[in-house]
Amino acid sequence: MAKSIPASIKASSARELALHVLRDVFGSTQRGAQESLEYRAARATLPPRDLALATELAYGTVKMRRLLEWYLRPYLQERLHTLPEPIRELLYLGAYQLLIAGGIAEHAAVFETVSLARRLGHRGTAGLVNAVLRRIQRERPAPPQPAAFADPDEYLGVVYSYPTWIVRAWRERFGERCAEILEAGNRPARGALSINTLRGTVDEARALLAERGLTCELSTLVPTVLLPVDGRFTHALEVAEPGRWFLQGETAALAAHLLAPRPGQRVFDLCCGRGHKSLQLAALMADRGELWAVDNHAGRLQALSEAAATAGVTCIRALAADLAAPWPAELQQADAILLDAPCSGLGILGRAPEARWRKRPEDPARLAAVQRELLARALGVLAPGGRLVYAVCSTDQREGEGVLEVLAARPDIHEERRLLIPPCLEGRDGFFLAVLTRG
Structure with missing residues (x-):
């Protein structure tokens, strides 16, 4: 039987933190990914680089769940949904590292994911995770192809990892731009800063941000909103200049x-x-x-x-x-x-x-x-x-x-x-x- 992960347990690695988030999102607590990540990261002792990796792994594995299930199903069939929760989530996490995430060493992805399976399960489940991930690493399964799907919306739903009904709604609404929208939705959302003009002008705010090393451009929709040219705005900006600006879409x-x-x-x-x-x-x-x-x-x-x-x-x-x-x-x-x-x-x-x-x-x-x-x-x-x-x-x-x-x-x-x-x-x-x- 797989071991549970109490909420108080601290993550000691990026992959373990990502696993905690996956279990919070898809387990009984049904937390949001951001809420879970912030809660658990505050209790971990990870350096910024590992925290960034944990964020990429957690958010990416949550978003791409349907595509990952499509990749995993040939190796596990219906057993995927009857496995103990931590083992199932580790398979999703491992497959994401091997098939979708870029810049991750495959040997590290397999070794560390299997090590977590060994800690949280038993020899049999750890062996299963090892066997599935090594087969994926060896076989490099091809991505979904349109010809394999009778319904084109079903194909788009799998390849971009959305429920089919959302794909259909966006295709009916936006026509040929649907695939472009689906793909864009898998990239990080662009943040924005709304400037409080009671405390200073937009140009003054832009100059202050430049002093912090942040290059901004003016929104073409709203004249009091600044957008990052490179990188992202974070909550730390609100803390640094309280009342001067605030994060807003x-x-x-x-x-x-x-x-x-x-x-x-x-x-x-x-x-x-x-x-x-x-x-x-x-x-x-x-x-x-x-x-x-x-x-x-x-x-x-x-x-x-x-x-x-x-x-x-x-x-x-x-x-x-x-x-x-x-x-x-x-x-x-x-x-x-x-x-x-x-x-x-x-x-x-x-x-x-x-x-x-x-x-x-x-x-x-x-x-x-x-x-x-x-x-x-x-x-x-x-x-x-x-x-x-x-x-x-x-x-x-x-x-x-x-x-x-x-x-x-x-x-x-x-x-x-x-x-x-x-x-x-x-x-x-x-x-x-x-x-x-x-x-």
Whole structure:
């Protein structure tokens, strides 16, 4: 019987840390890969180089799970799913090192993976891992070929490692660009920094980052967002310059830019989460006016209040409310409303390695009903002459154009603009956004 790995056990190597993450993601705890990696890395004593390797192995093995299963199945058949959990995950991890990851010495990949199997299993399971990995190393199985699949979406799902229903949805939505999107989603997402212009200009922020050795370029979507030219932005930047800037996806920042609230206005940020868009809106308002940031999670609102204080923002009013229930008296009428509605998150699969395996085909239709209700109610409190931006980090038609069908009952609402941003391309998240105004 395989030995379990208690949460308190420290990883002593990159591969062991990656194994812990795989078990957290696909085991009973169902943790996110990033959450697991951060938790376990903090308890390990690995040098930066080994931590980087652990991150690559863990994230890559999670993302490429379907392709890895396709490679492993001829050697194990149905036994793959009946093996003890740590042994099964070690086989995925070993196959990833041999067949997909670049720059890893094959002898080290096999030796260290088998050594872990010996520690966590017994002689028989360690022998199985050794035999399978050495056969893979010797035979170098060919990648999947289209002719072997009756369904082209099934082929793309295997070769790029996504559920077939997601492949089909993106092919129907984006046509010939589908394969490009799938491939891009397997690369690391590109981070972005949203600059707090209440604390300084974008050029000043760019100069500060250059002093830290970070070369940046200005986003072509949002004039207050900087993108890394080489490397990635990390949380350490927020710690180093509190309130000066914050990490945010480039397309997520676009919603506040499209709303463009003016100083002195009354603004609602509905479903604000941790409030990055609220901070953007406050800067656009020059911190003058009334900005109600609304969410149903007290912890997120507390984080927003702390971030606002650090950023020097005073116009934000954090309000805990369930927007599915009757709205509180504070939410009566607004000059501008940002509704970043709860959604399936199908546009941000590149940000969380495990996300593609946790989404369900019924998610878009289920959430579209919630989105339609929220949009209808938000339009009901939009003042004459006011502007509303509807945004979802999903590219599913039901959560985008389908939700805008509520406008049929509101002839006083004019649609100024709508944008559909494909997921993953140029490192961006996928979003649907619509700019609406009331006559």
